[in-house]
Amino acid sequence: MKFTDNRPIYKQIIDHFCDQIINGKWSEEERIPSVRDIAVKMEVNPNTAIRAFHELQENGILYNQRGVGYFVAENALDKVLELKRKEFIDQELPCFFRTMKQLGFTCSELEELYKKQHE
């Protein structure tokens, strides 16, 4: 796995797991691989993986059983969507609209671009 963008790697790992949960890769209560395995697989420092898991745990998306491993929480999918919606509406949207307005883009122009990018 390559971490090419400038955001902190642990944030990218978080997103990666959220995406997988949204896409149904993990069931509720399912055990996910050990920090060590994930760190190896992702070619990442174990501390970095741990940091990501901690944050997922704080948001109620994972839970931890000492000596056993991390598990996908009940309602993890809802929690993920809720978290992302909150971030999106509170942080991305205002900034996005501000820039959009400043650069003179209209909603319909962006819709055009959207369609182009998703063809």
Place this chain on the structure above:
Amino acid sequence: MKFTDNRPIYKQIIDHFCDQIINGKWSEEERIPSVRDIAVKMEVNPNTAIRAFHELQENGILYNQRGVGYFVAENALDKVLELKRKEFIDQELPCFFRTMKQLGFTCSELEELYKKQHE
């Protein structure tokens, strides 16, 4: 001037000047205040201000005259808009659309939100 967000101050200074150029505060070929004056006014170290100016110079938005000061370049406005458009389309848009799709928002829903926020 307060720098509340987490981004580097010099980046915020860059944006500040870009915004001023967009809003027509500076004319082409106009001399902007000296590094020292701006540093004092913004309550920032001169080095931090210089760093911002260097980056604006590299992007062709300012130019420098030895021993005299910094000036707004010809076509500074175009350069600024071009730069911002590029950033917006390359970095914000894809990320935005991706999240939007993932969370199941439609363009029209967002347009609603946009209008609400701008009432």
Place this chain on the structure above:
Amino acid sequence: MKFTDNRPIYKQIIDHFCDQIINGKWSEEERIPSVRDIAVKMEVNPNTAIRAFHELQENGILYNQRGVGYFVAENALDKVLELKRKEFIDQELPCFFRTMKQLGFTCSELEELYKKQHE
């Protein structure tokens, strides 16, 4: 390491690394010593070293991995040569030929001098 000439130290550091790359001291993807180590070794402030590295990074000669260090980029050698060739042809050559012509030197005279200096 001594920095005797009048050019900025950070520029001299840049040239120093370019020279080392040309001379094959660093392989592609190899990690170079940390900013702090280099600063100590060159008897220079870390900020000065960082400045040089930033410029090398902008030219695609180094790249950076968060929290890990600086690495020699793929094709760093090509990038260095390209950069230097560009500088040489755009800046040194025209000035050189102009003076040469003005002083009435011919290419072959200079070739003589060249050979003398390299005996």
Place this chain on the structure above:
Amino acid sequence: MKFTDNRPIYKQIIDHFCDQIINGKWSEEERIPSVRDIAVKMEVNPNTAIRAFHELQENGILYNQRGVGYFVAENALDKVLELKRKEFIDQELPCFFRTMKQLGFTCSELEELYKKQHE
């Protein structure tokens, strides 16, 4: 007159006068325009013009008559050529050959480029 390159303006003024002397624009013992006039004509700070004249005076190319003005010295042309030759051979040549060697250019290749640039 535009000073576009990065060298100090006063150095560029010096070169400008040397060029004019080489090209025969000034005769020996001829009075050149006043510092003030030259500063106005070149759109330059008078101090900058004075600095150039001082350096030309130190090299025996101009001489000054208090309250009258600056004059072209006897043998100014020889002095100019001597000065330029010295600079060229001592400073430009070694640096030029070093870069040339490093970038793998040969004398004949450069001769080609020379001819192209002077067509």
Place this chain on the structure above:
DNA sequence: GTGGTCTAGACCACC
């Protein structure tokens, strides 16, 4: 440990 940013204050060349 790594690099990134910032401050304070110095000195320089240049206009």
Place this chain on the structure above:
DNA sequence: GTGGTCTAGACCACA
């Protein structure tokens, strides 16, 4: 006066 460079030392986020 202007900007440019450099140092010393601090604090931060990240791995």
